[in-house]
Amino acid sequence: MNNKIIFILLGVLLSITFTGIANEGVNPFNPIFESTPGSGASEYIESDSEKVHPLQKQSVKNYTLMALITSEKGDIAMVRAKSGEEYFVRVNDALGNAGGKITSINKRGIEITEKDKVVSLLVRNRSISNDKN
Numbered sequence: 506m507n508n509k510i511i512f513i514l515l516g517v518l519l520s521i522t523f524t525g526i527a528n529e530g531v532n533p534f535n536p537i538f539e540s541t542p543g544s545g546a547s548e549y550i551e552s553d554s555e556k557v558h559p560l561q562k563q564s565v566k567n568y569t570l571m572a573l574i575t576s577e578k579g580d581i582a583m584v585r586a587k588s589g590e591e592y593f594v595r596v597n598d599a600l601g602n603a604g605g606k607i608t609s610i611n612k613r614g615i616e617i618t619e620k621d622k623v624v625s626l627l628v629r630n631r632s633i634s635n636d637k638n
Contacts, residue, residue: 565601
């Protein structure tokens with residue numbers, strides 16, 4: 506009889522102990538990041554250089570044409586910026602900092618028409634490293 510009482514008291518004691526420890530732990534339903542005033546995306550103010558899309562920050566020749574995808578529904582090209590980021594572009598998309606628009610996507614590359622000239626980017630047939638210069 507004494508053994509049963511000891512085991513019951515020991516069980517109650519362990520139960521209280523583990524419940525207390527569990528309450529001190531991290532609540533899995535709490536947000537991971539603490540929100541502070543001014544940390545929301547709507548309150549973020551961009552500088553003038555950050556308002557420009559990455560495909561319009563540099564001259565056309567600073568971008569690398571990585572791939573072309575052609576289909577009956579339309580042609581798409583993959584362009585890599587100097588930062589290493591890759592973007593899919595289509596005809597009439599803007600490219601370059603001189604107001605250029607993609608006017609043609611063909612099997613050799615893409616043509617970009619700027620104010621007074623046409624610039625071509627040819628597909629790279631060799632490997633390229635992911636330099637972030």
